[in-house]
Amino acid sequence: MAHDHQHNHLVQMLDLDAEVLEDFHRELVGWAGSLVGDRPRVVDLGAGTGTGTLALARHLPGAQLTAVDVDDEMLEHLRHRAADAGLQDRIRTVRADLDGDWPALGPADLVWASASMHHLADPARTLARIRDTLRPGGAFMITELDGFPRFLPDPGLEDRCAAEMDRLRREGGMHMHENWGARLTAAGFDLAGERTFELEIPAPLPPAARRYAQVTFARMRERLADRLSADDLAALDDAAATAAHRDDLTVRATRMVWVGRRPS
Template structure:
């Protein structure tokens, strides 16, 4: 398996996981910016693109590159999140209830892209399109709290005047890793979202 990613950290993480599973000899990391085109990888049976296409400057071009890279009969499995995950209960015990809903409403996220038509235009034949629910209940391992913190910090970076000062203060309290209200200290976090996967074949 060859993993292509722009980020050396992601490739390093993958190499560590492969090592831990005794799969180092079967996993090769290739650092490449797919916005600059696909690296030469030889004949490919399967392209697995999870939560990455939305990062690309020109996803159409990256899909066309995947099509060209696949052997005839090869499969593309494409997964994208339908909406940013939710983590918090409605009442978090600090500030006004409903904070997370107000954060998402304030940012008015673009609707999720349905890649079905684009895949067909690229030349792929759709084999399946399936939504998956992610609904992880509390208590969750510490990694979930770190994930929540990263996601909430990203949302916070896009927010300023769109939310009342009181909400921004509550959000900042959740993101103060050393503070008493840090999201890292919570044992009531959940992870709720949906993802859609498309399986499409190069004829």
């Protein structure tokens, strides 16, 4: 049951992120679309609920897309969303553990990896495989984040949660805060773009953004249940319980983007 709640919160967070940070996602997809021709083959690595897959399919009506994830429930959610959007004929889903043996995914014109690269055990090995998946001249776009978005006017609680999440991720072998530009160059890519987005939505937030805050607080509470003090856990519970009615919350998030090209 606990797993079901955690999975549900993660799915909601991913879908709400796309809704609340719509302007950022639109700009990012437009940038990705500018890297390819009219009928590209696109691979979304770590596709999750399909936010990137669906956005790219809408933006690139001639594209054929492959969404890859290790989680069957995520892929099922993605397939339902694709069917609802009438995009199922252009999107195929592939279940794969990208730390294991890769299925045949190429040749691709664009590989997209949004908030997924930090999960993979061996970045150098993964980048070599992505390079082999791309056609000569193909593009690889990495989007990463510095942690959970922030919402509260007083940073103390979220600072403590962020520090503990960083420790948890390091213990789990995650590759947060990597210099992916240097990694791309070392893997034989030409670095074609790099940008940091500082995102902010001011108070008072619309209902979807307050729901985004509520779900994020609940997700942090689940991840850090055995790592925070009783006072901080109670504060997270209170933040989740009151988020829908607060008018002092903002959304603050940082996203980093790198583009590499396989040399022609």
